[in-house]
């Protein structure tokens with residue numbers, strides 16, 4: 001098996017993103033952004049050329065983008081960005097999204113497991129993320145994956161007209 005790839009017997013696999021995935025990665029951000037209630041961005045903030053450049057130039061120990069690949073289609077993505085300073089290089093910040101029709105299949109869990117594996121390998125000790133307090137499905141996923149609440153920014157976002165809190169969650173990998 002390719003070292004970058006976690007095959008599972010359910011039609012999907014988790015693998016590292018490639019430059020050729022740029023269009024599909026941006027599509028995920030556009031589709032999930034347009035849903036309007038799960039992620040902060042309304043649409044992808046990169047164009048295809050930028051996204052491809054990011055994928056080509058990614059420094060191995062500093063950032064990783066993983067995809068959920070369903071019979072060759074990129075249906076989910078997860079990005080980990082490592083802290084860029086000596087004082088926070090032991091942390092990684094996670095963001096993820098799955099296309100609507102492919103949720104509930106375990107792809108989110110698979111992406112997080114693979115992200116944790118990579119992070120531990122490169123010496124990251126603490127994984128961090130932020131999630132809207134209204135996003136119950138994502139919060140459940142994160143709790144199941146070992147994340148705990150460590151802070152709340154009250155009324156930090158307005159989502160579909162309502163103020164919601166930003167929950168800061170984190171998971172220590174080797175405790």
Ligand SMILES: CC(C)(COP(=O)(O)OP(=O)(O)OC[C@H]1O[C@@H](n2cnc3c(N)ncnc32)[C@H](O)[C@@H]1OP(=O)(O)O)[C@@H](O)C(=O)NCCC(=O)NCCS
Nearest residue numbers: 038096097098103104105106107108109131137138140141
């Ligand atoms: C949240 C998200 C990443 C979860 O990915 P997924 O592939 O659907 O999750 P999984 O199939 O691995 O489910 C794992 C667990 O998460 C929880 N979960 C996921 N979606 C859920 C939902 N809609 N309602 C309730 N629980 C949910 C469940 O506990 C589930 O475990 P279970 O099926 O054993 O109960 C995905 O639904 C998604 O992309 N949502 C929109 C974008 C988003 O919210 N991104 C995160 C922003 S912080």
